[in-house]
């Protein structure tokens with residue numbers, strides 16, 4: 001069975017399309033419903049709810065996709081980052097360099113261990129951390145760097161790995177949005193000491209709730225991660241250190257195993273959808289009004305988000321107009337982490353992050369889920385052109 005004949009027939013008549021959701025998880029889940037119900041039924045019968053063969057199967061599959069020797073299930077992407085930092089021994093006072101333009105969990109894990117997030121600005125085209133701005137932030141307290149592979153595209157890992165080697169720092173990759181992404185043929189999650197994945201429903205491999213995974217090529221780190229994710233317990237009821245309770249449910253793993261078979265196809269469809277958006281936007285003359293995301297040559301982009309920039313303070317107004325035309329969109333992320341109330345204590349020490357602040361004002365993510373139809377994408381682009389106050393025809397005449 002291929003994903004094509006799994007597809008739910010939805011919105012295929014051109015003229016009838018009057019909406020496009022940001023994400024419709026139902027379209028991906030529905031074709032797998034029977035298969036999933038069957039496994040869930042088995043799990044109910046066996047009563048093996050935590051760990052077990054379904055989790056093992058998913059761990060093996062994620063290790064393969066991520067080109068690593070080990071993969072360890074845990075309860076969420078946020079826990080994965082926390083566990084990774086615990087495993088490399090982040091302690092109070094330690095500094096960890098990470099972007100401010102990311103989801104909260106990247107930095108909250110550092111804070112939770114008493115460490116200090118040191119925010120680095122982003123490179124405007126990729127939205128990923130700017131490798132040229134890392135070294136000036138390194139002090140004798142710096143222990144690690146967390147590159148986030150944002151929106152499905154890897155951060156520029158070669159220079160990051162060079163810097164880490166030179167200054168003896170560990171790299172924890174935040175791969176929550178980038179399962180299956182590559183940088184020069186190396187998979188996300190295989191380049192640093194540990195890779196952290198999320199199965200939150202909006203991610204490229206999304207479950208029916210929370211779930212996460214850690215990847216590593218280091219057997220000692222793999223053992224330590226397993227230990228820490230299970231209360232530091234070895235053997236049962238003997239605690240060699242203080243870990244946390246962060247395990248992957250068998251039911252989540254079973255759901256994810258069913259979807260894992262199609263991960264390559266999901267990624268391929270996201271990529272095709274991105275290519276189609278680019279084409280439609282160029283044809284509509286939108287390239288002079290918004291900036292259209294592209295793939296860096298070294299990168300295998302998996303397009304968790306298709307994020308355009310709308311400059312000149314017009315983003316929120318355009319988003320509002322899209323909403324009125326039933327086009328879903330989202331701002332990832334409106335408030336950079338260095339401007340969050342809970343990190344106010346870091347403000348005086350954080351250097352200027354102009355690209356991060358500009359991105360927070362300009363970004364808008366459009367629907368790119370695998371099952372979105374061509375007609376819906378056309379509708380999104382038409383509405384975007386309308387919202388920007390320039391019909392496609394007018395633009396073509398001018399441009």
Ligand SMILES: *Cc1c(COP(=O)(O)O)cnc(C)c1O
Pocket residue numbers: 076077078079102103105106148174176177197198199200210211212
């Ligand atoms: C989603 C996400 C996380 C956290 O994952 P959860 O499974 O939601 O805890 C961490 N980092 C980034 C960049 C994310 O997008």
